[in-house]
Amino acid sequence: MSAAPMLPGTAVSLPRRTPERVLAATGCPVPVVPEQGDLIEHWHERELLSDQPNRTSLPTHESDQVSQVTEQNQHESAPALHALSLGAGVQSTTLLLLSAEGRIPKYDVAIFADTGWEPRSVYEHLDRIDKEVAQPAGIPIVRVRAVGGSGKRSTGDLRADSLRPDSWMRMPVFVADRDDKSAAMVRRQCTDEYKLVPYKQEVRRRLGYVHPRPVPRGMYALSSIGISRDEFQRAKDAQVQYLKNEFPLLYLAGAADGREGWTRNDCIRYLNAAGWGETPKSACIGCPFHGNRAWRDLRDNHPDEWQDAVDFDRQMRETPHRGIKKAPFLHRSLLPLADAPIDKVTRGEWRDRQVDLFDAVADEEAEQLVEEGEYGSCSPWSCRSDTAP
Ligand code: SF4
Numbered sequence: 001m002s003a004a005p006m007l008p009g010t011a012v013s014l015p016r017r018t019p020e021r022v023l024a025a026t027g028c029p030v031p032v033v034p035e036q037g038d039l040i041e042h043w044h045e046r047e048l049l050s051d052q053p054n055r056t057s058l059p060t061h062e063s064d065q066v067s068q069v070t071e072q073n074q075h076e077s078a079p080a081l082h083a084l085s086l087g088a089g090v091q092s093t094t095l096l097l098l099s100a101e102g103r104i105p106k107y108d109v110a111i112f113a114d115t116g117w118e119p120r121s122v123y124e125h126l127d128r129i130d131k132e133v134a135q136p137a138g139i140p141i142v143r144v145r146a147v148g149g150s151g152k153r154s155t156g157d158l159r160a161d162s163l164r165p166d167s168w169m170r171m172p173v174f175v176a177d178r179d180d181k182s183a184a185m186v187r188r189q190c191t192d193e194y195k196l197v198p199y200k201q202e203v204r205r206r207l208g209y210v211h212p213r214p215v216p217r218g219m220y221a222l223s224s225i226g227i228s229r230d231e232f233q234r235a236k237d238a239q240v241q242y243l244k245n246e247f248p249l250l251y252l253a254g255a256a257d258g259r260e261g262w263t264r265n266d267c268i269r270y271l272n273a274a275g276w277g278e279t280p281k282s283a284c285i286g287c288p289f290h291g292n293r294a295w296r297d298l299r300d301n302h303p304d305e306w307q308d309a310v311d312f313d314r315q316m317r318e319t320p321h322r323g324i325k326k327a328p329f330l331h332r333s334l335l336p337l338a339d340a341p342i343d344k345v346t347r348g349e350w351r352d353r354q355v356d357l358f359d360a361v362a363d364e365e366a367e368q369l370v371e372e373g374e375y376g377s378c379s380p381w382s383c384r385s386d387t388a389p
Contacts, residue, residue, distance in 0.1 A: 079222035079244070081206050084110040085199060086141065088118075088126045089282040091226030094267040095248060096129060097274055099224075100137035104248050107224065110134060110141045111202050113195035116157035119298075119305055121280040129276075144198040158194050158284060159312060169321040170194075172288050173328035183332050185288070186324055203243060215242035222246055229261035286312045288330050295331070295342040313337040 084099065084107045086092045098104045112126060130141045145156030153168075155161055162171055172188035201211070203223070209215040220242050227235045227247045238245045250261045256269065271279050283289070285298070286309040299306040313330045314337075321328070331340035 077218060080219050081203065081221035082106075082108050082224070083203060083206075083221055084139075084224045085226070086110040086112045086126075087226065087282045088112060088122050088129070088280075089226070090264060090267050090271065090279050091228050091249060092282075093125070093129060093226075093276060093279045094262070094270055095224055095226050096133055096139070097271070097276065098248070098252075100133045100139065104252075106137070107139050109206065110139055111199055112141060112143045113199045114143050114145050114156070115190065115194040115284050116145065117159040117284040117286065118282060119280065119285050119302065121278075121302075122282050125278070125280055142202060144202045146194045146198045154193060156194075158190055159286070163312070163315050163319050165320055166322055167319075169323045169328060171284075171286075173316065173324075173330060174288060174332045174334055175324055175326040175328055176334055183329075183334050185332075186328065190284075200240070200243065207242060209242070217241065220244050224248055228264045228267055229255070229259070230263045230265075232261070285309050286330055288332075290330075292342040292344065295337070295340070296344075299342070310336075310338045 082105060084092065084095055086096060095104065096107075096110055099107050126141070126143075133139075134141045146154040147156045148154060153161070158170070161167060162169070168189070169186050170188075170190040170193060171186070172190075173186050174183045175186060176182070177184040203221045204210055204215065207215055207219060207221060209219075221244070223238060223243055223245050225235070225245050225247055226249060228249045232247075232250055235247045235250070236245065249267070252262045252266075253260065255262050255266045257263075262270075268277075268279075271277055281294075283294075285305050290298075295306075298309060309330065317327045317329075327334075329335065329340075330337050331342070333340045335341070
């Protein structure tokens with residue numbers, strides 16, 4: 001068999017894609033690329049990871065988590081700052097509206113960490129909630145970006161930074177695995193660099209302790225995160241002592257099923273009733289976590305943004321990157337986005353694939369994942385992947 005074709009001017013080889021391989025790549029969970037280079041060193045260089053660690057860790061069961069967070073709050077002094085981590089998606093918009101209405105405590109500030117590559121609908125939504133909700137309620141919305149690093153590696157624009165030759169691959173793109181048989185996913189680092197770090201920098205700035213000045217022990221900001229009950233497992237510690245995360249949606253009364261805590265659907269119902277039914281999902285235009293439904297929506301309803309993603313997908317393979325040796329793709333089929341099989345696979349087509357009961361179950365799960373992608377919006381502590389920080 002002849003060697004895989006090389007991309008001109010790069011050390012990147014294109015995988016061979018037979019229809020069977022495309023099907024295999026799209027129909028199973030994608031593992032993380034082993035031994036991938038990463039940006040941790042880069043963050044250490046910027047001394048952004050050297051805060052005193054917060055030693056509490058959240059348990060994995062919902063009930064344990066509720067009791068621990070409640071117990072934790074009982075022993076704490078008042079926060080010096082109450083901030084909303086505003087991703088501008090469904091859950092965090094719900095929190096902003098609830099705070100503006102006075103149903104939950106008023107935020108001192110809402111911080112939106114901007115990757116520079118959100119869809120137009122998100123920026124428009126942000127402008128509207130700023131004007132119609134935040135400003136009248138006296139809650140400033142600040143927009144922060146990742147800028148800096150040695151050699152100015154981050155310009156605050158994830159798309160542009162990702163296309164700079166010899167930059168690290170930050171996005172969770174798909175590459176062929178070692179055997180060139182299936183897809184593997186590059187470890188996601190964009191959320192940390194473009195959302196988490198700028199968010200923390202802004203919090204420290206507002207506390208009056210810009211890095212490297214240590215934040216005095218006992219001083220902290222309370223950070224409100226829009227995690228709904230259906231995704232409670234995404235609730236995470238902030239991992240630094242000057243920042244404590246809270247998850248108000250997990251404790252709200254009034255859910256449709258009568259249980260404690262709102263689900264995403266409860267949030268959507270609330271937003272609809274409040275005139276915010278058009279709240280978009282907040283995620284980068286070319287996020288590899290998009291499922292086929294999101295890609296189709298982009299192609300069919302936002303052609304300019306679709307073209308932007310298609311161009312980026314191609315340019316990515318023409319750009320030499322650190323941290324990966326194989327050609328990167330935005331779609332898990334390892335095909336150029338313009339050619340990727342994003343149209344809905346019918347149940348009959350999925351059934352034709354199944355050989356036994358286990359395949360049937362796996363197929364149903366795979367169908368759901370391929371179609372819907374990683375659900376939810378991307379924000380500093382509630383990124384779309386299960387491996388959110
Ligand atoms: S939306 Fe996707 S590409 Fe954008 S920061 Fe989050 S994980 Fe990265």
